[in-house]
Amino acid sequence: MSSDTLNPAKRNEADRHRQKNWFQTMLDRPEIGPLGVMLLLFGMLGYFSIPEGQFSLNPFSGEGFNALGIRNNFRVIAQLGIVALGAGMLIISGEFDLSVGSMIGFAGGCMAMILKWGFAVIIPYPSFADGFTIEGFRLFEIQNVSPLTAILITLCLTLSFGWFQGWFIVKSGISSFIVTLGGLFFLRGLTEVSYRAFNKKEDQTAGSTTVTDLPDIKNIIEVPGLGEMEREAAKSLPNNQLLEVLKTAPESTVAKLTEQLSYANEKVAATKTVLQESRMTQTLQRSLDNAIQSGNEAMQKMLQAKIDAGVQVPEVKAKAVTDFDLAKAYIDTLPTARPVAEFFGGDILKPLFDWLYYTADWNVNNFGNQFAPGLYACVMIWLIMAFFCYIVLSKTQAGNWIYSTGGNLSAARANGVPTNRVKISLFVFTAFCATMFAACQVFEVNTADTAKGNLKELEAIAAAVIGGVVLTGGFGTILGILLGTVIFGIAKEAFFYIPGVDGSFYRVFLGAVLVSAALTNENIRKRIIGSA
Amino acid sequence: MSVQRPSIEVRNLVKRFGSFTALNGIDLDVYPGEVHALLGDNGAGKSTLIKALSGVHPPTSGEIKVDGEIVQFQSPREASDAGIGTVYQDLALNPLASVTRNFFLGREIKKGLGPFGLLQMKEMNAITIAEMKKIGIHISNPDQPVGTMSGGQRQTLAIARAIYFGAKILILDEPTSALGQKQQMEVLKTIRTVQKLGNIAIILITHNEIHAQLIADRFTFLSLGEVIGRGTAQELEGDEIKKLMAGGAELGNLKAELAA
Numbered sequence: 001m002s003s004d005t006l007n008p009a010k011r012n013e014a015d016r017h018r019q020k021n022w023f024q025t026m027l028d029r030p031e032i033g034p035l036g037v038m039l040l041l042f043g044m045l046g047y048f049s050i051p052e053g054q055f056s057l058n059p060f061s062g063e064g065f066n067a068l069g070i071r072n073n074f075r076v077i078a079q080l081g082i083v084a085l086g087a088g089m090l091i092i093s094g095e096f097d098l099s100v101g102s103m104i105g106f107a108g109g110c111m112a113m114i115l116k117w118g119f120a121v122i123i124p125y126p127s128f129a130d131g132f133t134i135e136g137f138r139l140f141e142i143q144n145v146s147p148l149t150a151i152l153i154t155l156c157l158t159l160s161f162g163w164f165q166g167w168f169i170v171k172s173g174i175s176s177f178i179v180t181l182g183g184l185f186f187l188r189g190l191t192e193v194s195y196r197a198f199n200k201k202e203d204q205t206a207g208s209t210t211v212t213d214l215p216d217i218k219n220i221i222e223v224p225g226l227g228e229m230e231r232e233a234a235k236s237l238p239n240n241q242l243l244e245v246l247k248t249a250p251e252s253t254v255a256k257l258t259e260q261l262s263y264a265n266e267k268v269a270a271t272k273t274v275l276q277e278s279r280m281t282q283t284l285q286r287s288l289d290n291a292i293q294s295g296n297e298a299m300q301k302m303l304q305a306k307i308d309a310g311v312q313v314p315e316v317k318a319k320a321v322t323d324f325d326l327a328k329a330y331i332d333t334l335p336t337a338r339p340v341a342e343f344f345g346g347d348i349l350k351p352l353f354d355w356l357y358y359t360a361d362w363n364v365n366n367f368g369n370q371f372a373p374g375l376y377a378c379v380m381i382w383l384i385m386a387f388f389c390y391i392v393l394s395k396t397q398a399g400n401w402i403y404s405t406g407g408n409l410s411a412a413r414a415n416g417v418p419t420n421r422v423k424i425s426l427f428v429f430t431a432f433c434a435t436m437f438a439a440c441q442v443f444e445v446n447t448a449d450t451a452k453g454n455l456k457e458l459e460a461i462a463a464a465v466i467g468g469v470v471l472t473g474g475f476g477t478i479l480g481i482l483l484g485t486v487i488f489g490i491a492k493e494a495f496f497y498i499p500g501v502d503g504s505f506y507r508v509f510l511g512a513v514l515v516s517a518a519l520t521n522e523n524i525r526k527r528i529i530g531s532a
Numbered sequence: 533m534s535v536q537r538p539s540i541e542v543r544n545l546v547k548r549f550g551s552f553t554a555l556n557g558i559d560l561d562v563y564p565g566e567v568h569a570l571l572g573d574n575g576a577g578k579s580t581l582i583k584a585l586s587g588v589h590p591p592t593s594g595e596i597k598v599d600g601e602i603v604q605f606q607s608p609r610e611a612s613d614a615g616i617g618t619v620y621q622d623l624a625l626n627p628l629a630s631v632t633r634n635f636f637l638g639r640e641i642k643k644g645l646g647p648f649g650l651l652q653m654k655e656m657n658a659i660t661i662a663e664m665k666k667i668g669i670h671i672s673n674p675d676q677p678v679g680t681m682s683g684g685q686r687q688t689l690a691i692a693r694a695i696y697f698g699a700k701i702l703i704l705d706e707p708t709s710a711l712g713q714k715q716q717m718e719v720l721k722t723i724r725t726v727q728k729l730g731n732i733a734i735i736l737i738t739h740n741e742i743h744a745q746l747i748a749d750r751f752t753f754l755s756l757g758e759v760i761g762r763g764t765a766q767e768l769e770g771d772e773i774k775k776l777m778a779g780g781a782e783l784g785n786l787k788a789e790l791a792a
């Protein structure tokens with residue numbers, strides 16, 4: 001052995017891994033790309049939405065991230081997010097579901113029609129009594145179905161359909177792309193047929209393809225002494241009844257409401273004063289411009305002096321708080337009598353948004369009123385579901401099974417993983433997600449129509465891929481799916497505000513991001529399995 | 533050594549795929565603490581035989597005894613529960629997942645609700661590192677994806693996993709075929725370590741007669757679905773092994789043909 005030979009035994013395999021600090025470890029995470037894109041879009045939305053001529057370093061001062069902007073943007077994100085969770089987990093297990101969008105339409109139609117017309121199980125049978133006809137035997141019937149029952153009945157239907165698709169795919173070995181593409185057409189068609197068949201009164205020939213004039217279920221309240229009614233109806237009760245209602249309010253509540261209402265009235269008055277001042281200044285400025293044009297120098301001087309002195313408008317007096325206002329405000333505080341509808345379609349974080357208005361002086365619209373009442377409940381449902389998905393996917397045995405089913409199907413099987421059950425369960429889960437999406441939509445807007453959920457299946461897949469999920473399975477995280485969802489949900493708004501750029505460029509942008517994300521994901525995957 | 537009862541006995545095993553007879557009456561005895569080399573040309577039926585032993589394909593007829601008791605496996609799970617640990621040619625690993633997640637794949641340590649029980653990652657990491665060390669591989673980071681490990685390390689992982697989960701009969705299907713020289717030696721060393729444990733019977737499939745001669749105590753030769761020769765390392769001489777591995781064709785003939 002020559003003298004310069006190193007002793008090879010001293011180096012073991014562990015030494016061959018570069019020691020990384022936390023920063024390098026973070027940069028290696030697959031979520032880092034989507035995180036960057038998301039921050040970029042947030043910045044764009046924040047700054048481009050600040051009105052022209054106004055300068056601010058605060059991204060929350062524009063339309064994009066004022067209270068209403070946050071409320072609306074997060075609603076779009078959360079709705080997509082709910083289905084992206086299911087789609088993403090399914091892709092990680094190596095399958096697709098293209099029927100999600102149609103499932104949303106189907107589930108929404110189901111719920112809305114059951115709520116409107118009731119639910120019955122009718123068994124058809126042929127009858128020859130009077131020529132040949134098909135008669136129906138009513139097995140049972142429920143009128144005035146509660147929101148929970150409507151959701152549960154719908155879940156029975158959608159989950160069975162999801163189960164059937166999954167079962168069919170694993171048993172037949174036909175690719176999920178084709179089977180669920182079939183599901184896409186099948187369910188959309190079934191939805192349209194059902195609307196025409198059931199969304200009508202007995203004497204009408206064909207039903208309508210929209211469900212309208214449902215009550216605002218989440219806002220049905222128990223008004224003291226008057227029973228259940230919609231909040232808006234209660235607020236437009238005759239004056240004497242309003243006063244009756246106010247009498248039932250606890251004193252502390254009345255005191256607090258009085259305080260809040262006078263704050264709001266003062267705020268509105270102050271805003272009006274400022275508004276009138278600026279109107280006055282504008283008028284003077286316009287007259288000045290005219291005077292300059294017409295060459296009237298005396299007039300010019302006089303107007304200029306007035307402008308320089310600053311306009312003085314009389315301060316607008318705050319409206320007094322009346323008992324009727326108090327009664328209406330009290331009715332606004334009454335809790336819903338339909339908590340399930342409120343859970344899906346109501347608002348959350350109301351105390352926070354109240355605080356932002358009354359105390360932080362931020363959640364204020366152009367007239368001085370409170371801007372946003374809260375966030376849509378679908379944001380909460382999205383985050384709850386994301387939390388459970390995160391726990392399941394990265395912390396439980398089921399998660400390990402999902403990853404291995406998508407990562408190496410035969411290996412998972414050889415090690416006793418019930419891969420078929422894993423896949424079928426995830427098809428059931430995507431159906432569940434679609435139903436949750438539909439429930440949020442139905443109880444938010446109290447309408448449904450046959451076109452609901454169109455294209456959502458593809459958007460969900462795109463969001464998952466942008467978030468780092470690999471289409472061939474086995475790779476991806478819930479955090480990544482969340483980031484991808486935010487990117488997909490916010491891009492439209494962000495591009496809308498860029499001056500001089502056509503709003504539709506957001507699609508161009510998303511297309512490019514999608515493909516580069518897919519490329520990045522594939523490279524990471526290849527680097528890991530060592531076949532770059 | 534060989535007065536013991538065999539860990540696994542195979543009698544007159546037949547496996548047909550439709551009209552094709554892949555195995556035509558195989559007998560095989562494998563003893564604890566022994567490496568039993570299963571040799572034969574491509575398509576001889578080696579992989580089919582071990583698939584029958586490990587519950588992947590139920591045999592058409594014949595008898596398999598494990599520790600003297602007749603068994604009939606309906607699934608790989610039943611075979612592994614009976615102590616037959618199989619390391620397939622493709623290793624049955626998920627390259628995208630971590631070492632620990634692969635080690636415990638399908639048998640995760642968890643607390644709580646069925647498949648939704650929480651994984652006990654710390655405990656599983658510790659066991660993985662310890663078990664890998666027992667058969668000679670040091671891993672520094674159990675979160676490392678298996679795809680980034682060397683082929684030899686992957687073999688070792690699959691072997692360590694089979695042993696930890698109670699394999700008394702370890703079946704290795706061409707464990708050295710896809711590896712470089714150094715890694716082949718690593719795997720042979722691992723096999724030797726397992727052999728020395730003394731209580732595990734090892735069935736080794738290989739096309740490499742040098743490896744077989746280096747490590748095997750006993751040989752069985754298959755050709756066209758039948759046993760064409762068997763013996764201990766002492767009974768068989770080098771040329772005999774070569775000849776039987778090629779399915780009995782005379783190597784001399786081949787030399788002549790190539791020369792022509």
Ligand SMILES: Nc1ncnc2c1ncn2[C@@H]1O[C@H](COP(=O)(O)OP(=O)(O)OP(=O)(O)O)[C@@H](O)[C@H]1O
Nearest residue numbers: 549552553554572573574575576577578579580581
């Ligand atoms: N599932 C199956 N269906 C039909 N024929 C099969 C099946 N599996 C194996 N065979 C056939 O059985 C024969 C034996 O195959 P086997 O894989 O056992 O060979 P082998 O000895 O392992 O070969 P190699 O050394 O190439 O791995 C081959 O002719 C093969 O085509």
Ligand SMILES: [Mg+2]
Nearest residue numbers: 578579580705
């Ligand atoms: Mg083989």
